[in-house]
Amino acid sequence: MNLSHFLRQTARRHGQEIGFVWGDLTLTWVELDRRVDAMAAALTAKGIAKGDRILVQSKNCHQMFESMFACFRIGAVWVPTNYRQTSDEVAYLAQASGASAMICHCDFPDHAAAVREAVPGIRFVISIGRSEIGEDYDDLVERHMGEAVSPAPVLHDDPCWFFFTSGTTGRPKAAVLTHGQMAFVITNHLCDLMPGTTHADASLVVAPLSHGAGVHQLVQVARGAKTVLLSGDRFDVNEAWALVARWRITNMFTVPTIVKMLTEHPSIDAHDHSSLRYVIYAGAPMYREDQKHALKKLGKVLVQYFGLGEVTGNITVLPPALHELDDGDDVKIGTCGYERTGMQVSIQDDQGREVRSGATGEICVCGPAVFAGYYDNPEANEKAFRNGWFRTGDLGHMDQEGFLYITGRASDMYISGGSNVYPREIEEKVLTHPAIAEVAVLGVPDKTWGEVGVAVCVLRPDAALNERELLGWMDGKVARYKLPKRVFFWEALPRSAYGKITKKNIRAELEARGYLPLDQKIEASA
Template sequence: MTRSQSQPAGGVTPVSRRVMNLSHFLRQAARRHGGRIGLAWGERRWTWAELDRRVDAMAAALAARGVTKGDRVLVQSKNCNQMFESMFACFRIGAVWTPANFRQTPGEVAYLARASGARAMICQADFPEHAAAARAEAPGLGLTIAIGAAGFGEDYGALVQAHLGESVPVADVEHDDPCWFFFTSGTTGKPKAAVLTHGQMAFVVTSHLCDLMPGTTEADASLVVAPLSHGAGIHQLVQTARGAKTVLLVQERFDVEEAWRLVETWRITNLFTVPTIVKLLTEHPAVDAYDHSSLRYVIYAGAPMYREDQKHALAKLGKVLVQYFGLGEVTGNITVLPPALHEPEDGPGVKVGTCGFERTGMQVTIQDPEGRELPPGETGEICVCGPAVFAGYYDNPEANAKAFRNGWFVTGDVGHLDAEGFLYITGRASDMYISGGSNIYPREIEEKILAHEAVVEVAVLGVPDRAWGEVGVAVCVLRPEASLSEPELLAWLQGRVARYKLPKRVIFWDSLPKSAYGKITKKDIRQALAARGELPAGTTAD
């Protein structure tokens, strides 16, 4: 489950690597800023002191029902105060927080319950089928707690009320004790549980404060526009470490105008999201209707932002964009491109297309498939080492063997470094296709297509072809009222893209499928192309 640890040098006898239990972040905020608002959701407010007491109560309730250190607690919930609290309650007793994306199906959540070996489940009342499926699939899941009025499990609110004023000893933890099972999206198979630890996550929080949002204090406020189950949960943990308040959207469905209204109301200083959401936020008329001058950091990750979208966002918001590159397995900590390096116009010295330089304490290398380091400018696999790298995948030695090579974590992304150490991502290794013997990386072609004024979104993918091995297909979404044909776009690409890289087909859809985190999902596009019969002649679906 864990990566190998090197032996201490100099003959020093290994000793316990005890570290701070992450729930201490909340205790610190309650001690120093107890009367300040820590969390806001609609008309409701909770101070740091109230949150700490509620977390103590839920931790006591879990402990009284037999949940102990190392037990996994599956959480199926939309963003809410109980979702926020459940993280710290699990940490406090040494249990492992195991959140599911609330948009997953009952069968998918049941798989997570079984794969994680969950002992308990906290489930919002909106998801009775998920609770039933998880109990049926995971025989060790003996405790269910319901958030809200439900026909299953014990009531979360009643448990908190019953145990208010109680506390349990904060669990002693060592560096590699797990605190969070961070499930991957499963775009290339079943989701895997990346094991995040107390020691690793303490470094991640420190690095985020250092690299992504320096100067963050209790006077700041963060808006949550993504599920707390994944990246947004990490960012709210960072806010807690500095006593900065977290503000949740009221609506379940992402509402751009509500987001900008909350930015103005709460004087939001930072938010975390993905490029597609930044695009929605900055292209909506509400961006000009509300005061967003308080924003200092609009942090985006999950994919590099296309240059045209980046320019537009900078024109609307100013130099507040922060990009980081990372995966759940490295908890975002690979590279950073800070606001000062987000230039609104191309020109001499501007590094267009980079996702930044190495994060503090982290090292990046570009390797060939045999693990040999490649020089600047050469494309290969992006590999990383450092304290932010996870402990490994839970109960999955085969996946661990593939993920680590000579101590480096192999990200699965392809790119190159320049002479100054700035990283450029070409795409996922799985996205690359070979046409006529030439390696083709879709991202380069997508960037060119998005420079056309009529195109708002695009995905390029390789499909099998009897003559060429594979050929490219570009699926485009046009701006409202725009008009563009396949021959027109292909003619426009002539001279902008090498001839051998030109897509064989260009197809126009009203929208592209996206994951629960706002990422374009090429797996779903591929399936839809086959189902619609839109694959080029001579190609096959797989």
């Protein structure tokens, strides 16, 4: 089935109900379907055919949302960027994907120019909003309104979406997602993440539609649940809670750092959020102290899942019933859940052999949610797959009941004096200190021990703490060899364009501030 048929099905069943909300704009499902038909007709008239790749550089808006279904409908491949990326980065994505056309928000003329210069094969650019970039998106929709387009016939393995990785260990790679794979992912999300979702539900978008939030909204369309966007591209916590109250939001997809911001902001107590049933977080494990705080504020509505873009979020799930506030004997603290329906996890050693229960190894996965491979990148594919298993690059272990625990990225682990050190364990301990809001621990070279730990901390408002006090407090709480050699206190941790705290960015910032290498003389860490 062509994925765009989900929109047509919903338009037939719930046509006059509101399907999309953005500021003062509301669109019914019928209006959305007609607009998608019009853009699909416009793309076809411009020569776009099945298999062509359409690069989309845009902040969240209804046109971006529609462009996904317009591409799917004609069998083209949707290639969204993260709008926070630079023009050079987006030009690289255009080259790497073999894009033949571009849809670009009018706020990004430099990006459109860079793509045109880097990729001579770009046939045209469509501008979201009137600009010199190219023809106006809404003018094209108006011109082709009323033209019905039948979904292009597709096979299970036909690509529909190039999902670019965040590139934390190099340049981004295009993970090929297919119509059949994504149909399974949608079904799996409805089964495991938000069971019982119907057209009476509503979903708030607080992340770019270019990645996980876009997958999440596909799921909403399949069940006729309305999508609500924040009015601007800046994350406004008060507005988010106001929208939850106004539209009786029942689910949202986010990441742990956003959950933390939402639940620690005073506006959470000013708005009614009793409609929430599923607050789904992914992208990174949530630290236990943050998890407890969110549970106190929201109740048992948290849903955690673990899954990379290459597996479209489908590896494990920890549903609301297993999110406990108290650390009882029967509570599995630190787990990211059990295997998703239809998926299988294997913890493997360096030779691809499955390790015993409780032993640490690389988390590998197989099942229908695994992507079709990286586009035009045989070397990356060879590294990513082994004996039919996709290698996530994450380290972890499984208990005897099949619950998975993530230790960290394989690239995050460091060896100090011959002993393996997993930063996440130390970070969890540091976060139990009442003065610490955020922390990242990473290994750096050391002449004596090979590698040692460095902790970068962010204090809570009005809190006071120094390096000596924190290290003294940690002494006895973790083994001596796990104690960081240095602690730095910053106002904020650097984040990637995807909103994630990445060790690569922190290491670069440490170097930029002159703190690395550690054997050079540096001033106090405050």
